Amino acid sequence: MKLLAYVHLRRIYNPTGAGRVARNIIEQLDLLGKDEIRILSDRSDHQEYIPKVGAPWTEFRYHDFALGTSLQQGRWLFTDSPVAESWWPDAEVVYCASESYVPTRRARSVVTLHDAAYFEDNALSPNFDSWRQRAKWKILYRKLDRKVDMFHTVSHFSAERLAHFFPGMRGRLRVVHNGVTERFFLPPNAAGEAEIARLGLDGRPFILLPGGLSYRKNADLVLKAWPTLQAIHPDLLLVVSGLCDPEYLARAKALGPSVLLAGFVSDDTLCSLYHAASIVWFPSLYEGFGIPVIEAMLCGTAVVASAASSLPEVAGDAAMLVDPASPARHVEALDALLRDDAARSALVARGLERGRQFTWKAAAAVLRENLADLI
Numbered sequence: 001m002k003l004l005a006y007v008h009l010r011r012i013y014n015p016t017g018a019g020r021v022a023r024n025i026i027e028q029l030d031l032l033g034k035d036e037i038r039i040l041s042d043r044s045d046h047q048e049y050i051p052k053v054g055a056p057w058t059e060f061r062y063h064d065f066a067l068g069t070s071l072q073q074g075r076w077l078f079t080d081s082p083v084a085e086s087w088w089p090d091a092e093v094v095y096c097a098s099e100s101y102v103p104t105r106r107a108r109s110v111v112t113l114h115d116a117a118y119f120e121d122n123a124l125s126p127n128f129d130s131w132r133q134r135a136k137w138k139i140l141y142r143k144l145d146r147k148v149d150m151f152h153t154v155s156h157f158s159a160e161r162l163a164h165f166f167p168g169m170r171g172r173l174r175v176v177h178n179g180v181t182e183r184f185f186l187p188p189n190a191a192g193e194a195e196i197a198r199l200g201l202d203g204r205p206f207i208l209l210p211g212g213l214s215y216r217k218n219a220d221l222v223l224k225a226w227p228t229l230q231a232i233h234p235d236l237l238l239v240v241s242g243l244c245d246p247e248y249l250a251r252a253k254a255l256g257p258s259v260l261l262a263g264f265v266s267d268d269t270l271c272s273l274y275h276a277a278s279i280v281w282f283p284s285l286y287e288g289f290g291i292p293v294i295e296a297m298l299c300g301t302a303v304v305a306s307a308a309s310s311l312p313e314v315a316g317d318a319a320m321l322v323d324p325a326s327p328a329r330h331v332e333a334l335d336a337l338l339r340d341d342a343a344r345s346a347l348v349a350r351g352l353e354r355g356r357q358f359t360w361k362a363a364a365a366v367l368r369e370n371l372a373d374l375i
Contacts, residue, residue: 001035001372004084004091006102008069009045013052014264016242018114020291021154021178022097023053025112028179028364030056035368038062038088040102042069063087076101077143092375101143108149108374113141115153115288115310116161117216123286123309125215125245145169149374152367154178154289157310174370177289177314179360183267184274184295192272199262201276205236206260207334208277208301210270210292211284212242218283218306218324219248223255225327229334230258236338241265241273274299279337279344282306285324290314294358297351302344304333318350 005026011019030037039057043064050057065072065087075081080103084094094104096111117123118137124130144151145166151173153159163170196202207229213219226238241262244252252259265273274280280296282305290311296303297318305311306324315321320337322329337344 001375002088002090002092003029003035003037003371004040004063004088004094004107005029005037006040006084006094006096006100008098008100009039009041009049009053009057011098012057013049014266016264017291018098018112020181021112021114024179024181024360025364025367026097027056028360029368030060031361032364032368038091040065040084040087040094042072045069073100076103077140093371095371099137099140099144101140101147103147109147110150110152110371110374111144111148112152112154113144113158113162115158115286116165117286117288119165120161120286123216141166148172150174150370152176152370155310155313157313158288174367176363176366176370177358178291178294179358179363180291180294180298180355181267181360183271184298185356186271188272188275189268191266192268192270195265195269196272196276199239199260201237201239201260201273205233205278206239206276207236208273208280208296209238209240210242210273210280210282210296213240213244213248213252215245216284216286218285219245221283221324221327221330222281223248223251225330225334226255226259228327229331230255232331232335233338236278239273239277241270270295271299274301277301279304279334281330281334282311283322283324283330284308284311287311287314293319294355297348297355300348300352302337302347303351304330304337316350316354318347318354320347 012023015023038061040063043066046064083103083105085105091107094102094107094109118134145168156175159173159175211217239260274296280301280303282293284306286309293315303319305319307321308324320333322333
């Protein structure tokens with residue numbers, strides 16, 4: 001198969017979320033060794049980020065455009081030109097590794113859609129930025145609904161919600177669960193442990209909150225629940241990894257030294273944080289998949305997460321799932337696990353077993369079968 005993959009290259013450098021998915025799925029498709037894969041990309045991003053990302057991305061053959069990502073996407077969206085075959089006439093499948101549109105002439109088109117968050121009533125903060133993004137995505141998704149041959153999404157929950165808002169997509173949706181980066185199948189390394197020490201966490205009991213503080217990650221609940229839990233366990237820290245929205249940053253800092261804002265961390269550091277944490281807390285309001293839940297499980301740490309969106313599907317019976325609207329229920333769940341070694345151990349055992357099911361190699365193999373079915 002001749003596969004032309006459109007990738008937002010800036011997202012695959014130190015990737016999170018959609019960027020992590022795009023990077024891993026393309027790398028694993030390449031490792032399968034069955035297809036000729038070329039990358040369609042923004043020229044300036046190619047020049048800036050690919051030397052930093054390294055192999056195998058430095059080895060791919062690229063077809064670059066000079067217009068810039070936003071302008072090029074606008075041109076494709078509103079003029080349906082230039083078609084993908086302008087860069088590679090022999091392309092058989094054009095795959096957008098995240099929510100984008102690339103017109104084609106003969107090649108079949110496939111797009112990854114992670115979730116329907118921008119169309120839900122309560123998934124995102126009700127502000128102007130969210131409204132503007134929803135308006136933009138309505139235009140994009142309506143175009144995709146008319147033009148794309150197949151959609152890849154990451155959970156049955158996302159598939160159902162996408163089909164709810166865009167019924168015409170239903171028959172073209174294919175679910176392929178995300179995987180977890182190999183780093184989290186391995187023990188901590190020296191670099192990660194050194195960062196743990198630098199953060200002052202050696203020997204300190206802490207709960208890890210991956211993904212930062214934002215409306216979607218249920219920051220309001222976290223900031224209400226934490227003072228209550230910390231009063232019960234005064235030696236306990238809350239370590240927040242990932243970027244925080246400014247509106248929540250000041251509120252978190254106001255809670256004092258019991259909250260450590262680690263910011264963006266490398267996978268080495270994140271792996272060490274997962275291993276060292278007493279519990280990983282993921283009370284998110286809305287997730288298309290929720291990779292941190294599986295990462296934590298593979299690192300042998302019990303998880304408390306929201307009983308919302310895709311999280312029950314992903315976690316199964318290997319996490320404690322709690323009402324995302326109840327700070328008191330989250331405090332009760334965290335407190336109970338902190339006091340009950342046997343309950344934590346049982347979750348850890350189930351989590352390790354469940355986590356091993358989610359590999360990028362398996363995900364790429366299923367996606368590749370779906371792509372091949374188109375030609």
